[in-house]
Amino acid sequence: MLSLTWIKSTSGTWLPFEAVDLTNVTASGVYVIWYPGQPAKVVRLGQGDIASRLRAHRLDPAITQYRAFGTLRVTWASVPAAQRDGVERYLANQYSPLVGDAFPSAVPIPVNLVA
Numbered sequence: 001m002l003s004l005t006w007i008k009s010t011s012g013t014w015l016p017f018e019a020v021d022l023t024n025v026t027a028s029g030v031y032v033i034w035y036p037g038q039p040a041k042v043v044r045l046g047q048g049d050i051a052s053r054l055r056a057h058r059l060d061p062a063i064t065q066y067r068a069f070g071t072l073r074v075t076w077a078s079v080p081a082a083q084r085d086g087v088e089r090y091l092a093n094q095y096s097p098l099v100g101d102a103f104p105s106a107v108p109i110p111v112n113l114v115a
Helices: 050-058 061-069 081-095
Strands: 028-035 041-049 073-078
Touching (some): 028 050, 041 050, 050 061
């Protein structure tokens, strides 16, 4: 299993998707956008340049419509480019996101889940 370090705030809480400051985010890897609750639900998974991908998703009504269920949260982890498809495939298998596609032809690479 690949052990990922999922990003949280300095106080240890999950980051607010629409309000987190992306100015100094330089990471590339995978990310998870979800809404908390009972049950919590993953809205979108993705990969690439984290800041640019999240900025684009903030403008996507297919994603932002889910704020009706609570404050959308986000986290990300740095993952080498060669492993991103497999990590995203594994996360999609675990979470069944509401929006978007994953890489169906990639071999899943198990990782620690967002807890």
